[in-house]
Amino acid sequence: MRENDCNSNPVFYYAIRTITMSGEDAPAQQQKAEDQKQETKTTEQPKAESKQESQPATEAPAASATATAAEKPPEEEVFTYRSLVLSGHGGYDKVKLQVKKGKPTPKNGEVLVRVKACGLNFADLMGRQGLYDRLPSPPVTPGMECSGVIEAVGEEVTDRKVGDRVLVLHRFGMWQEVVTVIAGHTFLMPEGMSFEEAAALPVNYVTAYMMLFEFGNLRPNQSVLVHMAAGGVGIAATQLCHTVKDVTVFGTASASKHEAISQGGVTHPIDYRTRDYVEEVRKINPKGLDIALDPLGGSDTHKAFNLLKPMGKLITYGAANMLTGQRKNLLAVAKTWYNQFSINALSLMHANKSVCGYHLGHLDDEPELISQVVAKLLELYGQGKIKPRVDSTWHFEQVGDAMRRMQERNNIGKVILLPEPKKEEPKKEEDKKEEKKEEPKKEENKKEEKQEEPKKE
């Protein structure tokens, strides 16, 4: 089952290192150089899948092969699987659908999962623009979460078996038909949970839970500000707030989403496009908030801090303000950086406030912590206290449209990607034609060209 020869390939080694989250030192500098070389080679022309070995499904497809095809049993060569690959930083068209060859084999402690649904996250949008440091350099398969069925288990895996329905949380590489991951990164799906729900849960609910309960210490009668309340984390946070008695949720979203977020539990929806949310919160809670969740960054972090009452907690977990269009907007990035919140000990003391930073992508080395949180979330799901809301599902072929939906803030709930081919189209990936992945599909190309220019906002 083991493929030790793969360790001679530095890219492969890197992938394994990140998969195992073992924390051991890798030759990072050397790896970086290798990645960059690859990027140069492959950004415009992602390599064809003919190079793919039976390496872990999360590996970037362009790894220069050191293990030759001759070393593989012939039956594994015919196995192919669809994979979304970020070919370079840029617009929606940089995420390409590829077909990879060679069945991934779970190593010691790993399982092979046949993926049924994947979650799309803000981090994926930022990663595509080169703004997310936890995604390795292209070519790389994005995707931090998925759900599916275990198809094979590696040695030393005792608590998972073939046929188990699982949800998976991983740093990257989940947007594929099959993935191999450490068994400890999979969690058994409860009865009655759909694959779409399962793929919608890990990132958003773990994030919301840890912010509200580990940092926020949310308690009865408190008040919470939730930005982007119709988004994945927003909906998760709103639901989790209501697992505590009499919590008031202020939620920002555009007016068209107010009915939905009100039904979802937002006490005071605020249309941030037409109102000053600071004023709106102060009108209702003159003393301010107990907890402010800040996914925006820049000047909004300052506003959130100032809105806190004494003993209040600001939890900053993103910089969505950097993301104003399809392509990296240097002005927005610079502005968000320039306005970045900073504070010293004395000011914090005088204010009696707490400032917390949360970044799930940097919790790689804390599998136990994450497992505990997922266990609690699945318990809450079982009790009917939380339920992921799926906004829409998109086949891998439609990943550009899916990203656009989220980028343009049209979603209410989670945007889900499905590995299975779109029914209306001929299943081209079964033809194993290279051309299909070399260029974006025509109809998508047209749409995306309209969006090539960064939006002026």
Add this chain to the structure above:
Amino acid sequence: MRENDCNSNPVFYYAIRTITMSGEDAPAQQQKAEDQKQETKTTEQPKAESKQESQPATEAPAASATATAAEKPPEEEVFTYRSLVLSGHGGYDKVKLQVKKGKPTPKNGEVLVRVKACGLNFADLMGRQGLYDRLPSPPVTPGMECSGVIEAVGEEVTDRKVGDRVLVLHRFGMWQEVVTVIAGHTFLMPEGMSFEEAAALPVNYVTAYMMLFEFGNLRPNQSVLVHMAAGGVGIAATQLCHTVKDVTVFGTASASKHEAISQGGVTHPIDYRTRDYVEEVRKINPKGLDIALDPLGGSDTHKAFNLLKPMGKLITYGAANMLTGQRKNLLAVAKTWYNQFSINALSLMHANKSVCGYHLGHLDDEPELISQVVAKLLELYGQGKIKPRVDSTWHFEQVGDAMRRMQERNNIGKVILLPEPKKEEPKKEEDKKEEKKEEPKKEENKKEEKQEEPKKE
């Protein structure tokens, strides 16, 4: 009972404003100027108590009287009480024992307390040096906590009665034989609690409790760093840590105090004078700490932050590093400022950490919050889970020695001041002689001259 005319005196108004904690706007700018003028007038020569009217006992004695003595009933004039007054910023001799005339009268919502014991806090030491912004300018009576017996109640006080044994938490002004305070700032002492214990509880235990449970969210199996573990907050924090299952306490203190703090619950005592506490903690907990309490400031705040594991919380609540001797040490102050911890949102996010600032003196406007915490503390006391440790008791005459004991870190537990005169000495305050308070007592003067120069450390 009311003295509305006092509102025409801005100093008096200021005192009332702070006493009532009403949160209403005061003419702060004007007040500041007034304070400074007074300081100039009175720093070297504290005004005699002949100016004292029957104003709230917490008021600074130097207020220029607008209510004349003629307005007072003659019987109140003969009432005198001992009061410690900070006459100006500087060494131990700046806190002078005075005798004030005129019985304080509790106004609406207030009670008059006959004080039995007072707590000494780090903030008082800093206030004496002019390093504590929550103490009004001299002349002023310091003291944030005391215990005693209610001797009179004002109108509209329904939940306190004459004879009630209470502990009191207040911004300043408690180092007196009698004080008038808002009834809501008093808390009934449980059965079996001594006045010394009661005076030792409010500041240290409220501070430790709010840090550990409001900000820190302390839970089973976590680890906590407690600096100055033999001090008031240190002992309170250690005891409170053990109200949660299997909490590991790292406590810094000089070696001579290790036996005491071990018995008190510190799991790993660290002699910060001979060991690098960062290394010591890492040796035992390679991953670091869940919570670090930081009363030191400066470079120690950075160390505490770096010692946190992911999802860890730093709670900074002081700058004891500024306090290196009896007098303000500008070098120490500058160094602490220069090394002051500062952080931006992105660094916090990447670290997955929380930084909290706590300052009880800035929670004036949160009496409900404080009351809830005191109620919980008294419940824990009743259950035998916490018990203030009194290091030593000192009569008002010995306040310089008491402060020195704390300043030089010789105490294990709380340093308590007793308003009642020292038995061995003639009760000079009954002689009502002005001279006694105009100059520091001879024997104290001698001792303190040795300490006039800031220590070179």
